[in-house]
Amino acid sequence: MLFTSVIFLVIFLPIYFLGIQITPKNKQNAFLLAMSLLFYAWGPLQFLLLLLGVSLLNYYLVQRMDQSQQPKKILRIFIAVNLAILLYFKYTNFFIDNFNAALFSDPADYLPALDLILPLGISFFTFQSITYGVDVYRKVNAPANQFNHYLLYILFFPQLIAGPIVQYHQISHQITQRGYSSGQLLEGFYRFALGVIKKVFIANVMAEWIVEIEIWEGNQFSIHSINAWLIALAYTVEIYFDFSAYSDMAIGLGKMAGFDIPENFDRPYLSKTITEFWRRWHMTLGDFMKNYLYIPLGGNRKGKVKMYLFLMLVFLLSGFWHGASWNFVLWGVLHGVFLILDRLFLMKWSLKVPLLFQLLTFFIVVNGWVLFQNEDMTLMTQRFQDMYHWDGWEGFFQHQNATYYFAMFGLGLIWIFLGRFEGLKSWYSLQFDSTFRFATYGKLLVIGSCFIVAFSYLVAGDVNPFIYFNF
Amino acid sequence: MQKHLRYSVLFLTLALWTPLLLTWLKPIEFIPLNGAFPPVSYEKHPNLWNAGYQKNIDKYLEENVYGKSVLTKLRNQIQFKLFGKINAKDIYAFDGIFYRFYSPVFNEEGNFIGKQKVDLIADSLAQLQQQIGANIPILHVFGPEKSHYFTKELPSRFKTKSDSTNLKQFKKVFQQKGFHVLDFDAYFRSKKFDYPIFGKAGIHWTNYASAHAFDSIIAYLNQLKQTSFDRIEIEKGASTPLDPLDQDLGYLCNFIQIPSDPALFAYRLKPKRNTGKKVKALIIADSYFHTCAWTPLKPMLFDEKSNFEYYFNTRYSGVNQGVKTDVHKIAQEMPDYDCIIYLHGVINLENYGFRSISKLIKATAPVKN
Incomplete structure (x- = not known):
């Protein structure tokens, strides 16, 4: 869903704008998370499941890393998993194309390209996830203490698709304590x-x-x-x-x-x-x-x-x-x-x-x-x-x-x-x-x-x- | 919370909800947009996994959001008024004159079909004329071209001075062969008329030009066949309203108000000599005949049994809905016709006859025993 699409401006934005006003303060995060999930679900649904799955894994890995005696090892796994997903969706066909061009002269010998669709916002999602893991490793911030807080940080729809890339410490306190005003x-x-x-x-x-x-x-x-x-x-x-x-x-x-x-x-x-x-x-x-x-x-x-x-x-x-x-x-x-x-x-x-x-x-x-x-x-x-x-x-x-x-x-x-x-x-x-x-x-x-x-x-x-x- | 903030938020909330509420309630129906639009293609097998449902809802809303036609006209009007921008596809405007986009960019030299092909077509037409007999003359009518008419106003890249064009070659060969040629492109450029031959925002010749041309065709026919078919007069300053066809491109641009064309004025067509005899013609033409076919001009000049074979594909008799052209039916009717009129805009000359010539030759060929 584009911010400048008719569906966003005519349906999504009014609901979001009104929802913020009428949702009780303790349910605000749940409301924002629901809106974010709906926003991402407007594309192919399997990508939402992919994002949720990877987010759950990331949350778990970072929690483990924070408590581990060997956090570097887990950080490496964490970064490798995230980069692997990005590499698979975004770069597999690029590598296949270049591999074919380098090794084969006859197109009949070419390895077939994979039928891959790039999940929306995967590049931003990956980088944002990496900042979270690395910052926890560097003790810049503690890990999110609730999965839904982490999920809101990652999936918050305004920045999910094309940034800005938000570092967790920049908004972690806003997830738990933020004011609301008409202004x-x-x-x-x-x-x-x-x-x-x-x-x-x-x-x-x-x-x-x-x-x-x-x-x-x-x-x-x-x-x-x-x-x-x-x-x-x-x-x-x-x-x-x-x-x-x-x-x-x-x-x-x-x-x-x-x-x-x-x-x-x-x-x-x-x-x-x-x-x-x-x-x-x-x-x-x-x-x-x-x-x-x-x-x-x-x-x-x-x-x-x-x-x-x-x-x-x-x-x-x-x-x-x-x-x-x-x-x-x-x-x-x-x-x-x-x-x-x-x-x-x-x-x-x-x-x-x-x-x-x-x-x-x-x-x-x-x-x-x-x-x-x-x-x-x-x-x-x-x-x-x-x-x-x-x-x-x-x-x-x-x-x-x-x-x-x-x-x-x-x-x-x-x-x-x-x-x-x-x-x-x-x-x-x-x-x-x-x-x-x-x-x-x-x-x-x-x-x-x-x-x-x-x-x-x-x-x-x-x-x-x-x-x-x-x- | 301060009142001004509270009221502002309330006002903004209502404003944001307004399009959705209006789309749901649809309090007033708006006039739809003019012109043809590509059909909306909805996903045939939608589901949540391929985002088909979502896309279909998007498309439905894009098409049905309340006030789309008014908002589109508003946008078009703002952009045209401020910057002269036209959003309609395939419409080109220069110095306040509108053209179908292919008209000024149409390269007459590039579209020249060649002397050999023109000769072949002319030979076929001669054969057809011979088969149907000289008492049913075939009139070859060339409509005027807007970019020729406004040639001074157009940028130089749209002009051609070459002799290798379909118009020049057809005219030359047809005249050499003694065909009946009526070149209104040259005719309308050679004389001054009170009324414009093209409206600034029209695609075809104006109804006035069309009336003048068809009256001339009848005059030609009367002279040729020594007949007295009805003719018309054009009375200036009468109360007939402007015909939308004279500004059809303006309407297709979907403005709130189409630009005025002060040169167009009201006039009235009236019978010049009412003998009650009207031409029974087979008209094979492109949309240049629309200015006659759907206006009071046709019943004033043409017998009701005249038939308009649009691109030799669809037959319009009177104002009926079109039916598919039937070449055998035409062959049966042929002896009843007073003439055949081939009418082409210059752009369509590369497709002279709209593939009718060979079919008519075949259908009207004498039966061999």
Whole structure:
């Protein structure tokens, strides 16, 4: 179920919103858990059983680990089980494909691919589970003392499918002790509505635009250079607004129930270096990679050469986590290379001419998204050739709807640029307290009105994909 | 808890529940959307394990959420008003003029079927004419093309100056063979008319243009056969309301209000000379004949026994529901017809005759003993 689907907005959200208000405090967790199970049950039911089974096993293993004299051994089993499930569902066919390509020249000899469907949110579920086990091992937090508390932490629907990746210690106290207030409900709705608006007015439009440009080009393999750049830039805007909108919605839905889900984005396209970009883009994944992979590998404690090696390895794996395809690996490598260059000299230079480096970083990120967008390596190479081969001004996208797409693209860029102004950050959250403030209600009214228009777009059947659901 | 917070939450709760309650109660029925939509495909064997039940509920709700048609029109109107965006599939607008998407992007040169094929079709038509006899002339009518009519307004990529087009080649060969050719594409571009030949938001020629064209066809026939079939006059400024067909693309865009076309005005068709004799024609045509078939024009000009073979696939007699075209029945009726009219829009010329020619040759061939 998508947060921007008609079923979610028309049935699930009203029930959730009302349920939070009328459910007694001691039954709130049960209500949230029931809603989360219903949310996940909207996909194939066997995946819910898989998730419940793995969650039960994880809970048991971590309880045992906490009491064990040899916790490391159990931690290894715990991590191995979780990674094995992820590897099986996400990477089996990738390995089969590459095995076939490496060993056999005749397709008749190929090993058949398995008929596997990726359970929704498995990548996020696995990482979140790992943070729980590792944190208990590191004594960052005690294990959950009730299975239903653990289950709520893992399955809480706002963050289950596409993050943010929440570490147990960040919300463990909220599971047992959290307040409820009307202000929180309104604040949560405000943030949720903001996400819907970003998704509908910008991300969805960019997705539609990319398709229209490809149709304009007659779905040709090679396209006009300006169109190739337009696709790259539209995708850059789309992926940010798509994913950050999802995070806004998740944070808002959590807020309605009294949870503070961590932020996932902080104006990433204004970064001066790729290192900074990763502190601002998908922040919870960045945290995970740093705390659960880079530092355990050795971080910067084992000399510079190894540090560079670890950085490259972490980003190579980060790329691979995004998808079982070589383009994601290349994307990870590109970012890894620039992280190393940052540490060598780029970071120092960026302090001298920050604006230039903001543009340079944006340029690198845009090129990175071309790698990310095209799983077909031949098509990806072609897209780069198209981008860097000037075809003149004739023949680029001049569709009847171009004004609309360019306007929404411009709106997206302005939104990104306005991030420079710290004061405007206040639009991301509202504080409702006992004093009636016109400004607060004015903002709610503006966002609420836009939400209604966005709702009409969704009901009308606009393009409505979610990129990060694929990962 | 403060009152303003309590009331705000109450209001928001009600607002969130409103779509669901309205979908359930359906207090007013809204006019459905215009146009054809792909049928919703529900899972045939739904169960919880394949998420079939869930998907079916999703689809049902997406189709039946209350006010979908109004909300869709609202979205379309906002986007069109602010950005000129059209959401209807296959409709293209440029400078406020609407086209079926294939019309401006239709590459006449690319769709040219070649001289050889045109010659073959012309030979077949000559044979058919010979078989049915000269007293049942076959009239070859080319409808006007919207992208030709608005050629100045269209971007250069949609224009062609090549001579290798179906229209030019058919016209040339047909004229060489002495066929009866009425090229309304050239005719309407060569003269100025009070009334537009195409509405800005229409797909076919306007009813006015169609009336003018069919009256000209009757005039041609009268001259050819020395007959006096009824003709019509077009009276400007009369009270006939605008025909929706003149703005059909606008309707298909599902706006709350379709853009106005001030050039269109009310007029009235009236008999010019009422002899009571009307043409009994076999009309093999594409949708260019719709402007006649479903309007008062047809009974004013055509005998009720005239038949419209739409794409030579469906027969419409009068305003009846279509029945499947029957070539043998046509062959039996053939001696009763005053003429055969082949009417094609330029886009359809690559499929000249809609596969009727060989079938008619076969069906009307003299029986050998």
